[in-house]
Amino acid sequence: MKKHRLARKAVQFAAGLLQNANLKGFLAGTIYKGPLKHFCVPGMNCYSCPGALGACPIGAMQSLLDGRRRKFPFYVVGYLAVIGLLVGRFVCGWLCLFGLIQELLYSIPTPKLTVPEKADRVLRYLKYVMLAVMVFALPFFFRSAMGVGDPFFCKYVCPVGTLEGGIPLVFGDPSLRSAAGILFNWKLGLLLLCIAASIFIYRPFCRYICPLGAFYALFQRISLIKMTCDPEKCVHCGACARVCKMKVDPSKDPCSPECIRCGDCIKTCPQKALSVSGGRFSVSRSDENTVKR
Amino acid sequence: MKSIPRYVTFCLLLLALASCAFGVYRGEAVIIFKKAVNICLECIGIG
Incomplete structure (x- = not known):
């Protein structure tokens, strides 16, 4: 972190x-x-x-x-x-x-x-x-x-x-x-x-x-590169919401208009449920590399 | 929340690029340049 x-x-x-x-x-x-x-x-x-x-x-x-x-x-x-x-x-x-x-x-x-x-x-x-x-x-x-x-x-x-x-x-x-x-x-x-x-x-x-x-x-929810939360991995522990200084809860609303995409929540998530995705590619903490979906 | 199809983003992206090109075509970049190369008295608080 x-x-x-x-x-x-x-x-x-x-x-x-x-x-x-x-x-x-x-x-x-x-x-x-x-x-x-x-x-x-x-x-x-x-x-x-x-x-x-x-x-x-x-x-x-x-x-x-x-x-x-x-x-x-x-x-x-x-x-x-x-x-x-x-x-x-x-x-x-x-x-x-x-x-x-x-x-x-x-x-x-x-x-x-x-x-x-x-x-x-x-x-x-x-x-x-x-x-x-x-x-x-x-x-x-x-x-x-x-x-x-x-x-x-x-x-x-x-x-x-x-x-x-x-x-x-x-x-x-x-x-x-x-x-x-x-x-x-x-x-x-x-x-x-x-x-x-x-x-x-x-x-x-x-x-x-x-x-x-x-x-x-205004474009946060439709931008090509956006935050995503995998509902199958997320256990709603609240770690991401606690670390977010913009007062967003990424597990509930990963594309919140208030999110400045600093990436702190991705680094904090113990379940590696949060990631940044864009088109056919996504980057998450689990791989740290760009991988094809 | 229902996610918006990606093609909508691509269509908007094309529209935005066209808007940008149209603005440049009708000389907006030159207006901005003229404003930006002079000290903006309003911006610095002189009025």
């Missing part, structure tokens, strides 16, 4: 570094302007981060829906749907830098909070509201007096932009620093709240706020 968790951290770190490989941008206080910015990255990664090589899919979606253009974002929706249909929320568990940051914060040894089940169940829907209202509806329908649309989620909520773009750019550039006002303080407050919550609650942004996670979650 320890080896598996270390491997996942290594993949998360490598993915974060790869998506933010323009390291000289942090020193110069500038952003990358090359052709790779035509493409979106799979995880939440602000395109105004000095290191970012690609575009943020949520920001890109809003810039197309912007009240001035009112274009349905076929490119981004299609791109994200391809990822969702292939691997579901695997991106959340393995490739998202902000997910890694929250996990590292959660590893700080403090007493941990358990969100009451009822509240947790309700709060999980908030991310779908964020996707529908803040990412799609408001940028599409709202237009300011000057005819300009706003990327509502990025502007008023997204702590990723504040952390990856806002802090390095605003604190590194005196002109931007002088322009920072109430909005910056609001977003900084949200970021600090998110950081504080992440120390006590496992990945609170991913569980309750992230619109990208909500989008991928």
Whole structure:
């Protein structure tokens, strides 16, 4: 299990570094302007981060829906749907830098909070509201007096932009620093709240706020690669549910929209009942190799 | 829960790829590029 968790951290770190490989941008206080910015990255990664090589899919979606253009974002929706249909929320568990940051914060040894089940169940829907209202509806329908649309989620909520773009750019550039006002303080407050919550609650942004996670979650039950539980092997011991930090019970619902496919449950299952399957192939703990069904 | 036939996933996958290609064809990648190579003031909290 320890080896598996270390491997996942290594993949998360490598993915974060790869998506933010323009390291000289942090020193110069500038952003990358090359052709790779035509493409979106799979995880939440602000395109105004000095290191970012690609575009943020949520920001890109809003810039197309912007009240001035009112274009349905076929490119981004299609791109994200391809990822969702292939691997579901695997991106959340393995490739998202902000997910890694929250996990590292959660590893700080403090007493941990358990969100009451009822509240947790309700709060999980908030991310779908964020996707529908803040990412799609408001940028599409709202237009300011000057005819300009706003990327509502990025502007008023997204702590990723504040952390990856806002802090390095605003604190590194005196002109931007002088322009920072109430909005910056609001977003900084949200970021600090998110950081504080992440120390006590496992990945609170991913569980309750992230619109990208909500989008991928829509495909979780129909993705090509998915989790499966063999009912003949499962003895309902509950070991998988206890190890799952996203509060999913994989023995009852292996394709839950909340599952980020970290794979901890597969490694924990004493009966080797859980596996990841895709098409004609499956990988489980019993063989560790890809085998034909 | 009844599982969804795999061909449905493949059909949706084709649809998603077509959507992606159509978006690129009508210039959405260029709009995204123009947005992404400039500092997004809203994203960083300037407004």
